[in-house]
Amino acid sequence: MRTKANTWTARALIGASVLFILVMLALPLAMILSEALHAGWSAYWKAISDSYTLKAAHLTLTATAAAVVLNAVFGLAAAWAITRFEFPGKRLLTTIIDIPFAVSPVIAGLVFILTFGRLGWMNPILTAYDIKIVFATPGIVIATVFITFPFVAREIIPVLEARGNDEEQAAALMGAGFFTIFRKITFPHIRWALLYSVILCTARAMGEFGAVSVVSGHLRGKTNTLPLHVEILYNEYQFTAAFAVASLLAAAAIVILVARNIVEYMVKKEDGGHVR
Amino acid sequence: MYVELRGINKHFGAYQASRDVSFGIEEGNLAALLGPSGSGKTTILRMIAGLESPDSGDIFIDGARVNDLPSSKRGIGFVFQNYALFRYMTVFDNIGFGLSVQKTPRAELAARVEELLRLIGMEGMERRYPAQLSGGQKQRVAFARALAPNPRLLLLDEPFAAIDAKVRQGLRSWLRGMISRLGLTSIFVTHDQAEAIEVADEIIVTNAGRVEQKGRPVELYKSPATPFVARFVGDSAPIGDIGRLKGFDGADADVSGVVSGAIRPEFIKIFAPGESVQCESAVEAAVVESVIFRGDALEVSLILKDTRLSARYPLEKETIAAGQKIRALVYCLYAFEGGRTRLLHNACLGRQHDAYSYSI
Numbered sequence: 001m002r003t004k005a006n007t008w009t010a011r012a013l014i015g016a017s018v019l020f021i022l023v024m025l026a027l028p029l030a031m032i033l034s035e036a037l038h039a040g041w042s043a044y045w046k047a048i049s050d051s052y053t054l055k056a057a058h059l060t061l062t063a064t065a066a067a068v069v070l071n072a073v074f075g076l077a078a079a080w081a082i083t084r085f086e087f088p089g090k091r092l093l094t095t096i097i098d099i100p101f102a103v104s105p106v107i108a109g110l111v112f113i114l115t116f117g118r119l120g121w122m123n124p125i126l127t128a129y130d131i132k133i134v135f136a137t138p139g140i141v142i143a144t145v146f147i148t149f150p151f152v153a154r155e156i157i158p159v160l161e162a163r164g165n166d167e168e169q170a171a172a173l174m175g176a177g178f179f180t181i182f183r184k185i186t187f188p189h190i191r192w193a194l195l196y197s198v199i200l201c202t203a204r205a206m207g208e209f210g211a212v213s214v215v216s217g218h219l220r221g222k223t224n225t226l227p228l229h230v231e232i233l234y235n236e237y238q239f240t241a242a243f244a245v246a247s248l249l250a251a252a253a254i255v256i257l258v259a260r261n262i263v264e265y266m267v268k269k270e271d272g273g274h275v276r
Numbered sequence: 277m278y279v280e281l282r283g284i285n286k287h288f289g290a291y292q293a294s295r296d297v298s299f300g301i302e303e304g305n306l307a308a309l310l311g312p313s314g315s316g317k318t319t320i321l322r323m324i325a326g327l328e329s330p331d332s333g334d335i336f337i338d339g340a341r342v343n344d345l346p347s348s349k350r351g352i353g354f355v356f357q358n359y360a361l362f363r364y365m366t367v368f369d370n371i372g373f374g375l376s377v378q379k380t381p382r383a384e385l386a387a388r389v390e391e392l393l394r395l396i397g398m399e400g401m402e403r404r405y406p407a408q409l410s411g412g413q414k415q416r417v418a419f420a421r422a423l424a425p426n427p428r429l430l431l432l433d434e435p436f437a438a439i440d441a442k443v444r445q446g447l448r449s450w451l452r453g454m455i456s457r458l459g460l461t462s463i464f465v466t467h468d469q470a471e472a473i474e475v476a477d478e479i480i481v482t483n484a485g486r487v488e489q490k491g492r493p494v495e496l497y498k499s500p501a502t503p504f505v506a507r508f509v510g511d512s513a514p515i516g517d518i519g520r521l522k523g524f525d526g527a528d529a530d531v532s533g534v535v536s537g538a539i540r541p542e543f544i545k546i547f548a549p550g551e552s553v554q555c556e557s558a559v560e561a562a563v564v565e566s567v568i569f570r571g572d573a574l575e576v577s578l579i580l581k582d583t584r585l586s587a588r589y590p591l592e593k594e595t596i597a598a599g600q601k602i603r604a605l606v607y608c609l610y611a612f613e614g615g616r617t618r619l620l621h622n623a624c625l626g627r628q629h630d631a632y633s634y635s636i
Contacts, residue, residue, distance in 0.1 A: 166360035169327060174374035174425065175348035188364035 032250055035243035047244035055221045056229035057248070059140065063212075063225065064205040067144040068198055075152025075197070080186075082153075083160040084168075097153050100146055108146050109214025112139060135217030140225060143211040148201045155197035159190050192267045199263060203256045207249065277336075278303035278461050279324065279429060284333035286319055286485075293319040294330065295485040301463065301478065306455050308476035309465045312508070316485040317465045318433055324463065325354050325431050337429060353422030355432040359414045361406040367393075367417055368402035374425040392420040395454070412443045419451070423458075430455070432464035436471060448475055469509050473497065481505050499619065503538070503612040512538035513585045518611055520581050523558035523622035537611045537620075544587035546576060547603045548594045555605060558624035564600045580604060 037044055047053065081087070082094055100108065116122050116133040126133060133139045171181045209227045216223040218232065226249055233242035277300030286294040293316045301307045309317040322328040324335060326347030335342050342350050362370050369376075371392055375385045393399050396416040406414055415435065422430060435451065436444045452475045455462050466472050472479050473493040481488040481496065481504070489501040500506035507514060518524045518537040546562075553559050562580040567589075569575075574589040576596065587604065589596060596602060608621045 166356050166358060167362055170354065170356055170360040170421075171362070171373065171377075173325065173327070173347045173352065173354050174377055176373070176377045180377065184365070185362055 029250055032243050032246050035239060036247040038243075039240045043240050044244045047238075047241035048248060050241070052221050052224065053226075053229060053241075053245055056224045056226050056245075059137065059224065060206055060226040062137065063141050063144040063208075064202055066141045067148050067205040068201050070145050071149055071152045071201055072194065072198060075149065076156060076190075076194070078153045079156035079160055083157055084165060094157075097150050100148070101150050105143075105147055105208065105210030106214055109143055109211035112143055112146075112211075112215050116142075134215050135219065135223055137223065139215040140212050140223060143215045144205045144208050147208050147211050148204045151201040151204065152194065152197040155193050155200070156190050159193045160186075163189050192263060196260065196263045196267060199256055199260050203253060203260075206252055206256075277301060278305075278338055279463070280336040281320070281324070282334045282336070284320070284323065284330045284335070286316075286323065286328065286330050292485050294323070294333075297333070297482075297485070297487055299480050299487055299490050301461065303461050304459045305477040306452070306462045306464070306475065308472035308479045309463060309482060310469060310472040310476075310479050310508075311467065311482035311488075313467055315482040317467075317482045320482070321431050321433055321463060321465050324429075325352050326350055327354075351428040353425070353427035353430045355415075355418045355422050355430070355435055357434045358438055359406075359418035361414055361417060361421070363406045365405075366402060367398065367404050367406075367409070370406070370417055371402075371420045371424050373421065378425065388424060392424055395423075396420045410443075411439045412447055415439060415447060416450075419454070423460075428461070430460050430462040432462065434465055434467070436466070436468075451475070473509075481508065483508070500610065500617045502615060503536075503610075503617055506538045506610040506612070506617045510540045511586055512540050512610070513583070514538050515583050515585075515609065518609055518620070521606055521609070522560055523555075523606065523624045524609065524611075524620060535611050535613060537609045539585055539606060539609045541575070541586045541588050543606060543608050544578075544585060545605045545607065546578070546587050546589045546596070547605070548596070549600075549602070551593070553603060553605070555622070555624040558622050559603050559605050562602055562604045564596055564598050564602055566598050567596065578602070578604065580606075 036047075078093070078097060082090060113134055114120050116126060116139065118134075120134075131138075133142065167185050168181050171185055176184075207227060208225075209231075212225055213228060213231075216225070216228055218224060218228060220229075220232070224232065226245060230242050230245050230249070233245060280300040282298050284294050284297040285292070295316075297316075297320060309320055311317045319328060323330050324337075326342070326345065329343065337350060362373065365373070368389055372385050372389045375388060380388075389402065390399075393402060396419060398413060398416060398420075401409075401413070406417070409417065415438075419435075422432075436448060439447060448471065464475070473496075476493060478490060479493055479496050480490045483504045489496060489505045491501075496505065496509055500509055506512055515521075515537050517534045519534065547553050547559070560580050562578045562585075565577040565579055565584065567574050567576055570588075573591060574596075576587045576589045578585055578587060606622060607625060608619055610617045611620045
């Protein structure tokens with residue numbers, strides 16, 4: 001249904017889109033880089049090799065890795081349960097999965113403060129066992145997991161639903177156990193969708209600001225993630241450093257985008273039945 | 277009986293899929309579960325396989341009750357409607373799956389898969405994936421996969437439904453031949469009466485969760501036990517009141533009150549214009565509604581006493597066309613009385629003309 005872009009309407013629409021993308025996306029990204037390198041490479045290098053930056057990067061990667069692993073496992077379990085079994089409350093569960101997408105991240109952060117914080121109902125138990133969640137790494141991990149939970153389940157459910165469970169039934173009838181069925185039959189179906197959702201999850205986890213900001217407490221070198229670190233540097237008028245750190249996040253985003261496109265291509269190829 | 281069901285009931289919520297289903301199948305027979313969609317035939321098959329469990333009743337295979345046996349322990353090969361081939365495995369791995377799950381030694385597994393590939397005529401294709409196979413090849417792989425672990429009972433759910441008409445015919449006779457050669461007790465589900473009649477040793481007709489009749493194809497065709505079977509098997513046309521037809525109205529027909537029935541095409545003779553008629557008193561006037569060329573004969577749809585009937589008309593006679601007034605004689609019909617079916621002959625002819633004088 002595509003036609004050649006030779007009408008005025010087409011030209012106007014294309015022009016408007018390109019202009020909008022340039023002004024709103026490309027220019028700001030270019031600005032980040034130009035500001036970051038404003039004071040030269042050595043200043044840039046100094047900013048990103050700063051120990052606080054490295055610690056923030058380390059925390060961001062830890063939270064992201066934890067979110068990806070936990071969400072992949074629980075997202076898969078939830079998707080499997082929802083598509084393969086009938087149980088009371090199934091619709092409710094399907095709806096609850098989407099809560100993190102519907103709720104503002106700041107509210108999510110506050111919920112954890114109210115649960116695990118000094119005035120939270122879990123606090124007596126936590127203090128008794130000397131566990132720190134809020135204003136510590138576990139809090140940041142929990143907030144990140146919460147925000148990114150729907151990605152995996154949401155991506156896997158439609159794939160499993162579309163495939164039906166004939167093949168799994170056939171395998172079970174021949175005596176295959178749960179893990180054999182998952183490894184040999186279910187997993188090959190969903191591997192690209194899983195990878196795709198993991199990539200989206202990674203992007204979201206690395207950039208998460210709102211919820212993490214609330215539970216972090218902004219302790220430099222301790223509970224500061226990269227996005228939070230950018231904000232602190234900026235508020236302290238260290239523009240070069242702020243933009244240098246921001247450029248790291250931008251670079252990560254571009255890498256993720258490229259990976260996403262490759263995976264998207266693979267998914268399409270597979271759906272078209274060309275791969276095997 | 278090798279496979280036996282006794283008093284099986286099954287509900288899905290408020291819907292009753294099986295009502296007091298009981299039947300048995302002899303060892304080595306190929307049986308068809310025949311019925312319209314929603315008649316409960318697939319549910320019966322899935323209960324035998326253990327993919328569903330009955331609410332009440334017992335299932336026996338080879339004399340042993342299998343209700344509480346998981347499907348993988350029942351010794352069953354199952355061919356799914358859409359084959360359910362493992363699409364990320366090669367033909368080889370598909371066929372060998374059941375054996376590899378049973379931890380069969382590699383060499384033994386490979387030998388068995390080779391043997392089955394030869395059986396289904398697909399040597400050299402073991403490295404292909406299901407997406408690279410035609411419909412007929414997929415069906416044969418599904419068949420081989422079900423056979424690999426040497427099941428004692430083979431179950432096939434609508435095995436020909438997903439295949440185009442041209443290939444289906446060849447595949448039917450191939451499967452029929454293969455199953456009789458192996459002597460494997462088999463049950464298949466179908467909604468196609470022609471398929472059941474052609475392929476099966478015995479047919480179990482299901483309707484609204486009940487078994488209507490069980491018998492050999494020829495028995496079923498000649499003497500349908502219930503009105504449902506009479507309507508469902510053969511191209512029968514329903515008729516509201518048989519008493520309105522000449523030859524079925526008198527005391528000779530020994531029916532009382534309004535009795536409905538069904539008439540098959542082979543029960544009607546259409547006379548050519550000018551042709552001398554037999555049994556003048558029973559001949560009816562009718563109008564030709566449409567004529568379809570069927571290669572070996574004409575299929576004539578005619579309106580006889582406000583009832584639409586279908587009949588055959590030989591090509592060698594003087595041709596007839598739509599709208600033409602013709603004369604026709606109904607030799608016999610199925611009368612429905614109290615849920616049973618009886619074959620009635622035209623009083624004028626008596627048993628001179630018996631549509632089913634053959635016996636197989």
